[in-house]
Amino acid sequence: MKIFLIFLLSFSLYAKDVSVTQLFNVQTIKVKSVKKSYTKTNYGYTKKDEALTFDVSPRFSGYVEELYANKTYMYVKKGSLLAKVYSPQVYKAKDEYLSSYRYTKNKKNHSMLKSTELKLELLGVDAKEIQELKLSKSTSKFTNIYAPKSGYIFSKSINEGSSFKEGQKLFEIVNLNELWVEVRLSEEDRLWLNDAQKFELNFKSLTNTYTTTNSLLYPNLNPQEATLTLRLRIKNTDNEIFPGMYADVKSHLKEQNYLTLPKTAVIRKNSKYYVFLAGDFKGEYEPIVIDAKAIDANTYEIISGLDEGDEVVNNAMFMMDSDAQISNLY
Incomplete structure (x- = not known):
C-alpha cells in the first residue's frame, strides 16, 4: 500500500495543527555504496605457548x-x-x-x-x-x-x-618470546572470521599495540557458554606480557563494498526492518521490508531489499507520526 502526502495531510487535519507543518518536511536520501573496512572487538586472556614450554625430565x-x-x-x-x-x-x-x-x-x-x-x-x-x-x-x-x-x-x-x-619432571621452563591469546567468540562471530585480515591487541598496563595475523579456531564448542575459542599468537620479545593478562582484541575485517543508509532512514518494528521508498510521483512513499544490520551506532548495512541509488525517506520516524497512521500498512 502506498502513502500519498496529500492523504497524510488530510489525516493530520483531524490531529493537531503542528502535524500539518511537519508533513511538508519530508526529507529523502539515496542508498549509497561505500567501501569500508570495519572492526569488531572481543576479549581474551594470554596463555603460555605450548610449543615454547620445555620439561626437564x-x-x-x-x-x-x-x-x-x-x-x-x-x-x-x-x-x-x-x-x-x-x-x-x-x-x-x-x-x-x-x-x-x-x-x-x-x-x-x-x-x-x-x-x-x-x-x-x-x-x-x-x-x-x-x-x-x-x-x-x-x-x-x-x-x-x-x-x-x-x-x-x-x-x-x-x-x-x-x-x-x-x-x-624436575623443571618446567617457559619461553615467553611468543604467547597465545585465547579469545571467546559467539557462534555468530564465526561468520566474520574469514574476512578478518589482522588483529590488534591492547593491554591495560601497556602502551604498545600488538598486531598479529596468526590465528586458529579451536574445533570444539563450550556447551555451557555456547562459545568458540579463537587462538592468536603474538610476539613478546620484550617480555612485557605475562600469561593471564586480559587483552582487548580488535579484529580488522577486509575492505568490502556495502549498501548503507543512516539510522534515521530505517525503522525496526516487530523484529523487521522497514523503509519508506519514494514512488514515481512526488509525495508518494511505500513502506517496504528490507534486510539490514547495524554497522555502528549511526549506520545500517542494507543486505537486501534495496539497490544503490534508491531514494527513501530519511526522517522515517516522521512517517510514523502515530501508530494509527501505520497500523493498516504493516
Missing part, C-alpha cells in the same frame, strides 16, 4: 647435590647449569665408557667405544660432559643438568638433597 634416577635453579620464576639461559646430581646409573655408564676407551684406543675396531658413548648420550648426559670425560680420562661421580632452552622456571619439584626418579 632426566632419563636416570639420582640425588641432588647442588641446585642452581633454586627459585620459581627465575630466568635461565639455554645451556645454563640447573643442578649438579649424583646418579649411580650414569656413574656406571661413565666408567664403562672409560674402560672401553682404554681398551680400544690402540685397536682398529672402536665399536665397543661407540656403543658405550651412545649409552651416555641416550641417558641424556650432555655432550660437554662426555668431551670432558675423554680429556680428563677420569670418572666424575657427579653429572650436570643444563637448561635445554632459555626461559622462566615456572615450576620445580626438587630441592638440594632431593632424590628423583627416572622420567620425573
